[in-house]
Amino acid sequence: MLKIENLHVSIGGNQILKGINLEVKAGETHAIMGPNGSGKSTLAQVLAGHEEYEITDGKIEYLSKDLLGMDIEERACEGIFLAFQYPVELPGVNNTYFLKSALNAQRKYRGEKEMDAMEFIDLIGDKIKLLNLNDSLLKRPVNEGFSGGEKKRNEIFQMAVLEPKLALLDETDSGLDIDALRVVANGINSMRKEENAIIIVTHYQRLLNYIVPDFVHVLVDGKIINSGDKNLALELEEKGYDRIVEEAKA
Amino acid sequence: MKAVETFTTDFESTLDLPDDNLNLLRRESFEEFKKHGLPTRKEEYWKYSDPSIISNLELEFVSSGQYEDENYDVILVNGKIVKRFKDCQMGDISEGLRSGNLGEDLFKKKDKPFLNLNNAFAINGCYLILESTSRQTIRILNLITNEGKYQAVHPRCVIIAKRNSESVIFEEFRIMGNGTSFVNSVTDVIIEDGANLEHIIMDDFAENTYHVANVCVKQYKDSNFVSHNFSMGKKFARRDFNVELNQSGANCNLFGLYFVDEENHIDHHTTIDHKEAHCNSKEHYKGILSGKSTGVFNGRIHVHPGAQKTDAIQNNQNLLLSDDAIIHTKPELEIYADDVKCTHGATIGPLDEKGLFYLRSRGLNRKEAQQILMRAYVNEIIENVSDEKIRSELMELILDRLPKGD
Numbered sequence: 001m002l003k004i005e006n007l008h009v010s011i012g013g014n015q016i017l018k019g020i021n022l023e024v025k026a027g028e029t030h031a032i033m034g035p036n037g038s039g040k041s042t043l044a045q046v047l048a049g050h051e052e053y054e055i056t057d058g059k060i061e062y063l064s065k066d067l068l069g070m071d072i073e074e075r076a077c078e079g080i081f082l083a084f085q086y087p088v089e090l091p092g093v094n095n096t097y098f099l100k101s102a103l104n105a106q107r108k109y110r111g112e113k114e115m116d117a118m119e120f121i122d123l124i125g126d127k128i129k130l131l132n133l134n135d136s137l138l139k140r141p142v143n144e145g146f147s148g149g150e151k152k153r154n155e156i157f158q159m160a161v162l163e164p165k166l167a168l169l170d171e172t173d174s175g176l177d178i179d180a181l182r183v184v185a186n187g188i189n190s191m192r193k194e195e196n197a198i199i200i201v202t203h204y205q206r207l208l209n210y211i212v213p214d215f216v217h218v219l220v221d222g223k224i225i226n227s228g229d230k231n232l233a234l235e236l237e238e239k240g241y242d243r244i245v246e247e248a249k250a
Numbered sequence: 251m252k253a254v255e256t257f258t259t260d261f262e263s264t265l266d267l268p269d270d271n272l273n274l275l276r277r278e279s280f281e282e283f284k285k286h287g288l289p290t291r292k293e294e295y296w297k298y299s300d301p302s303i304i305s306n307l308e309l310e311f312v313s314s315g316q317y318e319d320e321n322y323d324v325i326l327v328n329g330k331i332v333k334r335f336k337d338c339q340m341g342d343i344s345e346g347l348r349s350g351n352l353g354e355d356l357f358k359k360k361d362k363p364f365l366n367l368n369n370a371f372a373i374n375g376c377y378l379i380l381e382s383t384s385r386q387t388i389r390i391l392n393l394i395t396n397e398g399k400y401q402a403v404h405p406r407c408v409i410i411a412k413r414n415s416e417s418v419i420f421e422e423f424r425i426m427g428n429g430t431s432f433v434n435s436v437t438d439v440i441i442e443d444g445a446n447l448e449h450i451i452m453d454d455f456a457e458n459t460y461h462v463a464n465v466c467v468k469q470y471k472d473s474n475f476v477s478h479n480f481s482m483g484k485k486f487a488r489r490d491f492n493v494e495l496n497q498s499g500a501n502c503n504l505f506g507l508y509f510v511d512e513e514n515h516i517d518h519h520t521t522i523d524h525k526e527a528h529c530n531s532k533e534h535y536k537g538i539l540s541g542k543s544t545g546v547f548n549g550r551i552h553v554h555p556g557a558q559k560t561d562a563i564q565n566n567q568n569l570l571l572s573d574d575a576i577i578h579t580k581p582e583l584e585i586y587a588d589d590v591k592c593t594h595g596a597t598i599g600p601l602d603e604k605g606l607f608y609l610r611s612r613g614l615n616r617k618e619a620q621q622i623l624m625r626a627y628v629n630e631i632i633e634n635v636s637d638e639k640i641r642s643e644l645m646e647l648i649l650d651r652l653p654k655g656d
């Protein structure tokens with residue numbers, strides 16, 4: 001589904017990603033872990049199409065297409081969804097209106113009929129229940145004044161409605177309380193299907209207890225220095241990054 | 251100075267009216283106007299807006315025409331009343347002055363050239379008296395019809411909100427036809443003790459319009475004034491909005507929204523005179539500028555000696571959608587009392603790039619994302635209009651007039 005080869009990325013003259021190679025197949029869940037500032041969010045943002053980053057080398061193939069040649073919205077319409085580490089506040093933009101516009105933009109792209117207000121309300125009803133979302137959040141401006149946990153929950157709610165093929169979850173677990181973590185993890189699990197894939201960026205083993213990954217990668221200083229199965233996450237938790245880095249060098 | 255010459259000829263030709271006193275007033279105003287002529291950019295308040303661009307136009311004074319639209323209670327065509335509202339006391343300016351319904355003060359010579367010019371011509375304009383028991387919403391259309399001429403019109407509207415009245419006035423300016431028009435409008439608003447008035451002024455003009463507008467508001471004890479100033483001015487638009495808080499307990503809340511595109515020009519000069527203690531003023535003006543347009547916002551707050559416990563807030567925000575658009579924004583605070591609270595702020599910037607990325611990452615294209623952010627931006631002003639029907643009409647019109655994004 002996704003094939004990243006030798007990806008080099010810089011911003012403001014700083015080289016952040018220094019040769020990433022990663023292949024994700026349909027049906028798989030990958031976790032990316034790594035110290036602060038190692039480039040995890042950069043990778044996620046580049047996949048979503050953020051235009052500020054400069055791709056200095058490498059290529060990315062998504063569903064057999066050249067991803068780097070696609071616009072931000074085209075990627076979204078082709079099924080890529082980024083749950084932001086820091087969701088953006090949109091003052092004055094109603095949350096429901098926003099999500100309905102987004103869904104319809106994607107449906108239009110796929111040649112499907114746009115949904116009217118009634119159909120949309122029906123559709124989101126289940127998702128609201130699934131994520132135990134407070135109704136009032138839907139009537140408010142997107143993310144404005146939302147608590148940290150509410151913002152993350154809202155991201156996953158959007159994902160549940162948009163039903164992407166490839167979900168990139170950037171620290172969706174940070175800021176969630178214990179109950180919320182379980183609810184959000186359930187939401188994420190419900191979209192694990194044969195034809196979909198998930199990349200989870202996280203600092204904690206906690207989330208991976210609920211969403212068990214097929215692969216775990218360790219990103220340090222712009223490179224993946226180690227890859228393994230779910231046990232690598234446990235090992236990381238135990239030893240810390242320093243020792244993993246040492247061992248990788250050895 | 252072709253324009254001033256033609257103003258003079260036109261003025262002389264309108265003097266054959268019976269009432270001498272009225273003509274005397276008008277003549278004084280006109281002489282005062284002529285003495286100073288049109289302002290130039292050398293004057294501080296005209297630094298960024300050059301009214302001399304109209305001085306070379308050969309403008310013909312027009313004050314007639316017919317039009318009917320059932321959506322409006324009052325209609326003026328080229329400054330002359332053609333439709334009257336039955337449910338309130340109203341009439342034309344010359345009648346009002348003759349009967350004493352209008353005081354002469356408003357028509358005595360002023361220190362603003364365009365007020366004097368309007369006073370000289372405004373005999374056909376209208377006045378409205380909102381009685382104490384009034385709970386009305388009145389829609390006024392100021393229509394300018396111009397089939398290919400160069401013309402000058404001087405619409406005038408005087409609104410008197412009597413004690414304790416509560417009314418909404420929606421004053422709309424429109425152009426029909428494709429001629430070149432110089433529109434020199436004046437709206438006077440007098441709000442007596444305890445009265446509440448919500449006033450909406452909106453212009454939606456054709457390309458070749460030069461609009462100078464003066465809105466002069468006088469508030470008295472415990473009165474409340476809410477103003478919505480929507481301007482989609484074209485070629486040249488200048489609006490002076492002046493509010494006098496003459497007695498304690500008078501509060502005003504001024505909202506403004508303006509957009510300009512191409513090489514057009516819009517200039518708002520607002521003045522709030524805090525003349526007495528315990529008055530509050532709030533002002534929030536927002537603009538969207540695109541193309542090679544220029545905008546000016548000059549917000550003056552004058553706190554007179556003795557106007558203690560004044561609370562004045564001013565905020566001006568500008569969205570610049572192109573590198574070639576220019577905005578001059580300036581707060582002007584003159585404070586002669588010590589126990590007052592005055593705050594002001596101004597921002598200038600493009601659409602939020604982070605917001606655009608977020609919207610696009612959900613599948614909306616760049617244009618749609620821009621429209622959504624702009625809609626939210628203008629709604630912060632429009633949502634303050636209390637009448638739901640007017641609010642949604644305005645929203646629809648304004649969304650249609652918004653720059654289309656890049």
Ligand SMILES: Nc1ncnc2c1ncn2[C@@H]1O[C@H](COP(=O)(O)OP(=O)(O)OP(=O)(O)O)[C@@H](O)[C@H]1O
Nearest residue numbers: 011012014016035036037038039040041042043085
């Ligand atoms: N606009 C920018 N200009 C310069 N450096 C930047 C810019 N944006 C990000 N960086 C740098 O890129 C590096 C990688 O940042 P990134 O956000 O990808 O880290 P991360 O792995 O997600 O960290 P965290 O775990 O803290 O979220 C950091 O050192 C950051 O300071």
Ligand SMILES: [Mg+2]
Nearest residue numbers: 040041042085
């Ligand atoms: Mg990060």
